[in-house]
Amino acid sequence: MAIEKILKDDASEEKGERARMASFVGAIAITDLVKTTLGPKGMDKILQSTGRGREVTVTNDGATILKSLHIDNPAAKVLIDISKVQDDEVGDGTTSVVVLAGELLREAEKLVAAKIHPMTIISGYRMAAECARNALLQRVVDNKENEEKFKADLMKIAMTTLSSKILSQDKEHFAQLAVDAVLRLKGSTNLEAIQIIKKPGGSLKDSFLDEGFILDKKIGLGQPKRIENAKILVANTAMDTDKVKIYGARVRVDSMSKVAEIEGAEKEKMREKVQKIIAHGINCFVNRQLIYNFPEELFADAGILAIEHADFDGIERLALVTGGEIASTFDNPESVKLGHCKLIEEIMIGEDKLIHFSGVEMGQACTIVLRGASHHVLDEAERSLHDALCVLSQTVNDTRILLGGGWPEMVMAKEVDELARKTPGKKSHAIEAFSRALVAIPTIIADNAGLDSADLVAQLRAEHHQEGCNAGIDVISGSVGDMAELGISESFKVKQAVLLSATEAAEMILRVDEIITCAPRKREDRM
């Protein structure tokens, strides 16, 4: 029993070995959780939300799984955080980063048990990470100059990324979609210009890339369904009765007739506004806010297509692709930039009517329409496609690529092993452990595919002793294969981010020797 209680009642404090154990256990538990989703034969998870409706998500995207977990263990939180950042920064590799960090900690646990100081382990890990990064840098392939080859590279990367997802059945189809979409961006990483619309029905194969822009809205009644050479005014304005914005103003009347007069004035005001809008010489008007029946009728009379309640993203994107500006005042029609497109028409996808803008000014934009059997499939498909798009857009900027299928890990492990042999002192144990953690990734990929991992990894290691070896795990045939021939590639940027943030996270958790938990804030029982 402690002498004096310093902390508050429910607060707890764990020290030294126990604290370290708590964080190791937490981190490794998280790793084991997502481990089985790694690789082309990784399994999916069902996540059920605690919210109303008990919504179900089926996914094998590491970041999505971890995001939905309610975790109490602080070390586990660090891992979740790195996976989230990986998702934000490069979009893919969210599972790998957690698995690598977990494996590093698993190795560190053994070293700590062997009485090696955590600080020594950290400095060993740092050296190893630096060495591994250099090893990768030496082996990168850069096909920036050769456009044909580069496109093939992108294709390979997209296929590799997609092969571990639900889309793997149609990966070629989707890889083509993703590469086409990203190449249209011409080097910008602005994924906003790529719109993804999900429509249940049909099969995944029916998904397609559309060069125009699709707005998930209906055309107002009695308005033209097809407009050629459209001039579009994109607006964000209230199309109900305008509020009087001067503070404190209020209407005060003393008779019914006055009410009617003011109502008339209001109507007149609206009519004027609509006239002003029409005076822009447009034939399509898209508003972010509601359009009331009265102005809608006026637009219909003028033969103008009026679309109401397009959400903010939709408006911004539409303005971007048609080259118009988002207008809120309509007094100077000559200086407002209108958007243009060749053709607006109503199209049917499945059972829904959508508005399709084709021949838009900015060729960068495009829409990918996903079709699939259920909402869950579509959601997962969107996540997978998003991963692929992110990776591709990053690769367009940083064109260095590597082979995949556990090849980079083996290359790094080999270099790190060599470094371990050269390093004097206790650090070499840590460096060796780092290389073991790296090898764990191909091992897990093989395990998940139901292969004999021990055999395969040993074989790989032997192969990698030759210079310039391209060997990796070929999950399909269940043997060691030439990754260059199989066309399995990964982006260097993703691998580097995985390596660095995993090391950083492991380091952070290793440095901890005490956990102090404050008393949880008392919440009212909502039940």
Place this chain on the structure above:
Amino acid sequence: MALAFDEFGRPFIIIKEQEQKTRLRGIEAQKANISAGKAVARILRTSLGPKGMDKILQSPDADVTITNDGATILEQMDVDNQIAKLMVELSRSQDYEIGDGTTGVVVMAGALLEQAEWLLERGIHPIRIAEGYEMASRIAVEHLERIARTFDFGPTNIEPLVQTCMTTLSSKIVNRCKRLFAEISVKAVLSVADLERKDVNLDLIKVEGKVGGKLEDTELIYGITVDKDMSHPQMPKQIEDAKIAILTCPFEPPKPKTKHKVEIDTVEKFQTLRLQEQKYFDDMVQKCKDVGATLVICQWGFDDEANHLLMHHNLPAVRWVGGVELELIAIATGGRIVPRFQELTPEKLGRAGLVREKSFGTTKDKMLYIEHCANSRAVTIFIRGGNKMVIEETKRSIHDALCVARNLIRNNSIVYGGGSAEISCSIAVEAAADKYPGVEQYAIRAFADALDSVPMALAENSGLQPIETLSAVKSQQIKDNNPYFGIDCNDVGTNDMREQNVFETLIGKQQQILLATQVVKMILKIDDVISPSDY
């Protein structure tokens, strides 16, 4: 309340008295207080030095903080004991005053308390102990001044400053790239420093962090970053030679403070009101345009209409900028904050060479960079890192480094680190003790022993034999009469801190000793603790 002792000699409570208030008196009160203080010090002890460990702190809302900054640990620890709270205050005041050495000061106070306990057991009166400590601390501070070195640095020769910052940073998680961070901190401080007055306003340095990227991507920006984007998606993303109007009034019709009503009862009134409203917006935008502004930064929001008008007049604008940031922007660009459109004049505009929007990663995160400002005295340190906790910890580390650099500009005296200053003081105090007649002599000697505990903790954390290492270093110091020998934490192979380039600021060290002594004196003087019992 009755006390007994377990096999480790720690007292524990057997019976709780059925009183309304629990009360501790006399020697018991002092012992209880001392043990509470010691317990706090024990928590921080392992965080000291370059090989110190971190702590995970989980807040009441289950947010995780990972740190080894003494002040942060104590602040978030949810301490309940009164004496422990004093220790928390102690570390906080070191943080406010100096910014660094927050762990050291608590460890020092803990050691002093430990020594005091021993003296109390021998029957020395607490006041005598307190007086002895006071004398000893005076000796130590004077001695520090004697062994301190001053060094010269200037805007061109920043090496000594960088070295000192590196010492501070070496105990943090960022020690992998401490050189980079030390340079960034020193450059930041120098660019805002007033070398004439020898003062630095740290408010001018903004530390901003964003997850993603590597620690190495951290950069120093001679200007301001604002975590905002242009109010209209189609406004230009880059403005050169910007003239900035800094407004604290919204782009909305004014809201007079006095209560009023505008009553509308006829159609004419309704229409005039509407016209007036439109005129308001036009006027506001026109005013900004008239004075020649090319960028409007506003503390408040805009109406959609105003937003479009601004866009229309080719006047990019940023909305919802926080008050602190607004002030920094004003300082950096040399502009004035304008509270009313009527007061907008060309002289009040701020100037910046380049304003640009930059986006990060795959999400739609955007930030606004305001660079090449007219008055480059405001700078921003922009931290990148693998995850949120690393960034938070880096922010704290940078803060420490900034404080150290500032202290050096205020007073360019340094002492050598690695525990060498403490050992040297300990020797000096020990020697001085013999000259004092009376009981205080014992207290002074105890103070010397307490000083040894800092290098001892350093050695312990570095995995060295604490007593062996300390005695070796101490004898070396006495033999060579050289106060530069300290603990070789990083296994470099030499004990000479001059060669290892481990410096600390003189005022930081002095403050540590003075503050620790003060708090310990205060704790020793308490002889009665009355606290209401729990329900």
